[in-house]
Amino acid sequence: MQSSYISNMGEWKKGFSFSVPVQVRFSETDMFGHMNNTVPITYFEYARIEFLKYLGFMGKWMQEDEEAIPVVADIQCDYVRQVYFEEKLNIFVKIDNIGNSSLDLHYLAINNKEEMCFTGRGTIVQMNRQTGKSIRWNESQLQSVQV
Incomplete structure (x- = not known):
């Protein structure tokens, strides 16, 4: 299975270097032991926050007097x-x-057998917490996130 946002699976997978480990908890499963279909979105959130910390964004965004905040505009799994x-x-x-x-x-979620379990994509927007309008990336931020 290949999603619309993946044009070449091999190349797409090579582009990942940052990851966080998770273990599926009992509370995240149904009566058959399968992970609930809402859980990957939570895992994406966890990975996204850790990634943004790694880039140096979260510290600034978490300051009480900071006008900019990250907002999830869309998410797909x-x-x-x-x-x-x-x-x-x-x-x-x-x-x-x-x-x-x-x-x-x-x-991208990979299990210990190196099997792909689920993929996803989503957009975050830097917004002004008072006005709700988007805020352009500054040069320092752009240098942190160059693809």
Whole structure:
């Protein structure tokens, strides 16, 4: 299965270098031990925040007097294989495209057998917390996120 945002799976997978480990908890599964279909979005959030910390964005955004905040504009998940209770995954995240005030992020979940479990993409926008209007990336931010 290949999603519309992936033109060449091999090349797409090579572009990932940042990941976070997760283990599927009991509370994230149904009565058959399958991971609930809403959980990957939570994993994407965790990986996204850790990635943005790594880039140096979260510290500034978390300051009380900072006008800019990140907002998720859209999110998508494509399921490739079943995931089960206690399964260990690596959730990869990368920047696919940089807009004036947005980042298009791509996600990849791989299990310990090196099998792809699910993929995803989503856009975050840097916005003014008072006005709700987008804020352009500054030069320092752009240098941090060059694809």
